[in-house]
Amino acid sequence: MHKIVFQLFTILLFVLYSCSKNKTGNNTVDRIENKNQTVPQTDWSGKWIYEKKSEDADVPEEQFTLTIVQEGNRIKAQYCAIANSGGKIDCESTKEYNVSGEVRDGKITGEFFSFFDSSGKKGRFEIASINNNEIQWKVISPPQGTFYAPDRCTLARETGSVQAKNSENKSVNLLPVDYKDLESKVKFVSQSEEWLQKSFMKKFDLTADGSAEIFSKDGYEVYLIENMGGDSELVYLISVKGKSVMGGINVADSNGDSSTVKTFSINEKYEISIFAETTGHRKLSEKYVFDKGEFKKY
Template identity: 35%
Template sequence: MINRFLLILVCLLGTVVSCKWHDSKDNRLVNNIVLNKESNLPEIWRCKSEDKIQEFTLKIMRISKDSLYAQYCAVYNNGQKLDCDFEENINIKAAFDIRKSGYVGDFFSFFNSGKGKCIIKRIDKSIIWEILEIPNGEYYAPIKCVLKKMDETEEHKKNFKELKGFTKSSNILPIDYKNFAEKIKLDIPADDNIKNLFQQKYQLGIDAIAEIPSTGNYSLYIVNNSSGDSDLIYLITVEKGKLVDGLEIANSSGHNTEMTTFYINKKHEIYIYSEENDKRKLIESYSLNNKGHFNKQKK
């Protein structure tokens, strides 16, 4: 009788141990996929195309075993198009799917597209992003890419150093509308003061910006606004935290074959053209003086 009782007890204990082992295994599986849930958020992950003119950044805002909330920023053609938002607005909401070993959910682009479906999952020290259903409308997120974790502070310093070295090069000028994306590294704006100055003057946001060489004690920037109906490019000058002057130098829209383009020579003379079917007609020209003002030239 005692032996039978001990046998039953051993079987019961074996069942409990077996259950706990399976639970532990499942938890280890989930914890391996959950993306550093105990680290400081937001976490930023990034991938770049081989030619380095496309970039995709994923900012994980909130995460648990059950859900993920994130925001992406897709930079296309060296900043010619920016599928981004510079406030912390979430555009990815996903739920953990143990069958797919990742977070599956909806996303939308910042060009007011319809909803698409994506999966985000962890593999070793990387994140895999993949679009499962393409959204209706304009978007620039990649179909699939592998992202690496980014140290925001160090990356910002690195990018700033590269940007300053790249744009201060004497080889920057002359710049033509057709090749400026190859010569200038447009970057997401980090200076809130410049964003505010531009917003106050033009009632527009800055989607991308780069500093280019100037001839005076002011800073000269080329600014891109691509989040509206038209793709706009401006030159602005800033000195001691104040906007000195500004000039719209390009305006293009996908709905119109005619566009405004520009050319800037080594003397900081700016030529603005009306262009259609690769044929240019000079509209006006400006010179930039040593105080940062754009002076219109007589025809």
């Protein structure tokens, strides 16, 4: 009897040991698998904005914009800091990157200088991601001299930027669009993405001074591009695939001092009508339809 009990006890111990060993082994595998999981990376590129404004004020008390260009694990950026309701401005009208840093562990750290004194000692900053559409800026040490960038603030991604649309995986469709309603219906990004500027310049030999996506179709994104470089204000309608401008047409021209201007409208059927307009009276001059990435003339 004692021998049988001893044998049963031995078998029970062996079973318990085997189960414990298997459980430990499985946990080890789980830890390895979790360790090797890919952590989603933040897309830092784009225009980010912070505003401090009271409800009854016409202009913000403070405004801080940060336009970031990411190249691998490095970034360069240009900021524009406005304080005292526009009384103090730390900005540069031309493109000049005054912020540079490195992406590491979900944050950006680096150096920046003020446009008041770019020759002095640079300041240190840190940018942390809150989510796909919000980041936090923090000054670790200030630059030498005067600067108006906030010590700490939360910036939101500008909704008109390419990255905001991609991060939310939403298709843009603002149609119908008419030239006379541009200011109220279309929000142009004043500093277009670098790839868009380069591709537009290569295609049309013009600068992209403002951009806004208005619809997507057949795997192409279609943008309105503003050019303010000459005597006339020009608007182009372009198609984009990936990060390349595939084609485009000139749809608006203020024609300098001329009383006749070029205007346009686009309906829900992707038909583009271009007019010669004089004192509010329109005469149809050209008509296109956007189909399979091309602007096809009727």
